[in-house]
């Protein structure tokens with residue numbers, strides 16, 4: 001079995017450029033099916049989820065060429081409106097194709113998406129929103145069939161500010177007749193990035209990044225060149241890696257404005273974070289201090305995707321810390337693995353209390369999902385001895401060449417067969 005072997009106890013030092021954001025690139029690639037001509041998307045990370053997305057696009061009839069981190073997509077002659085089930089199941093983000101394909105062709109057939117097992121993750125808000133735009137939806141034999149001769153603008157109030165639903169509905173509304181207003185929209189930076197891309201192509205999306213998004217329908221989008229924003233979750237992960245190894249690293253291609261609350265929590269733990277333009281330096285001297293309390297919530301609150309890396313940090317802090325996971329009900333699967341490495345964590349429903357220990361010890365642990373896997377790498381970097389992290393494929397969904405990324409900062413980490 002392929003796993004990551006990590007020899008702990010080495011401070012991270014040096015410089016790393018952060019790659020483009022997975023969670024921005026995926027909806028942007030899906031939106032490219034609405035464009036006429038060849039789209040050029042830059043800084044697309046080479047990740048498993050991106051490969052699945054490009055496989056789907058090719059399967060539907062688009063031409064996709066990759067040159068380093070630049071993807072060229074021409075979906076002008078796209079024919080199929082049905083995403084094969086085995087590809088839908090490979091990741092959650094396959095659902096992003098629903099809005100754009102329906103908007104362009106008046107029909108789309110998908111099945112329930114797959115993805116990390118961090119909670120039930122229904123898609124009811126996506127479907128209700130599309131119905132509000134005039135789509136008829138039939139669910140049969142595990143497939144979802146959506147039809148609409150032309151979508152019509154509508155007022156949609158999301159019960160939860162879902163990132164994916166906000167993005168799907170913005171994309172669907174771009175070709176709808178009239179005006180769509182999405183209330184209680186999610187405000188994550190990746191949504192603003194998607195809207196910027198759509199607007200560059202000729203869409204009229206206002207307010208993305210705020211809780212009310214207004215979309216005036218247009219008839220046509222023209223392909224453009226567009227650069228994806230830096231990955232704030234990868235940035236946050238590397239910042240915690242510096243803190244947990246008492247290191248000193250410089251990160252390039254970052255956006256500190258997307259990480260306000262995260263930077264505050266790192267400073268609370270004792271890290272010195274300095275920002276100059278798109279460069280961030282993170283330095284930690286001595287053992288981390290405990291963090292009083294972290295509650296994951298929607299942006300601009302503390303991101304659920306960084307909850308597990310922060311739990312690693314708190315596991316070795318000099319005192320007691322508390323975390324509440326309020327977004328996904330199943331996002332504590334790293335806890336049992338951190339305990340195997342000596343962490344003292346008690347979980348009561350959605351709240352975890354961590355009594356920091358002086359040292360973690362290397363062990364063989366299993367990544368249950370993407371960010372849980374990242375948290376276990378960080379634990380391995382800080383631990384005494386060697387850690388083996390199994391199920392690397394989860395980590396490959398979100399961190400490009402993960403061992404090279406940490407290796408560049410002096411970590412002793414290898415991909416091995418065990």
Ligand SMILES: CC(=O)N[C@H]1[C@@H](OP(=O)(O)OP(=O)(O)OC[C@H]2O[C@@H](n3ccc(=O)[nH]c3=O)[C@H](O)[C@@H]2O)O[C@H](CO)[C@@H](O)[C@@H]1O
Pocket residue numbers: 022023026092093119120121122123124125126127160161162163164165186190304305327328329
């Ligand atoms: C590709 C991508 O961008 N993934 C991110 C996106 O996932 P994703 O878009 O799937 O997350 P959502 O914002 O939709 O989920 C937030 C909450 O809403 C619930 N919900 C969502 C949709 C729906 O139709 N019904 C419903 O009940 C979910 O179960 C969850 O409890 O945002 C999450 C929350 O920041 C991040 O952890 C993921 O990394």
Ligand SMILES: C=C(OP(=O)(O)O)C(=O)O
Pocket residue numbers: 023091092093115116118305370371398
């Ligand atoms: C949960 C995540 O991704 P996805 O929504 O693609 O499963 C993540 O990026 O942490």
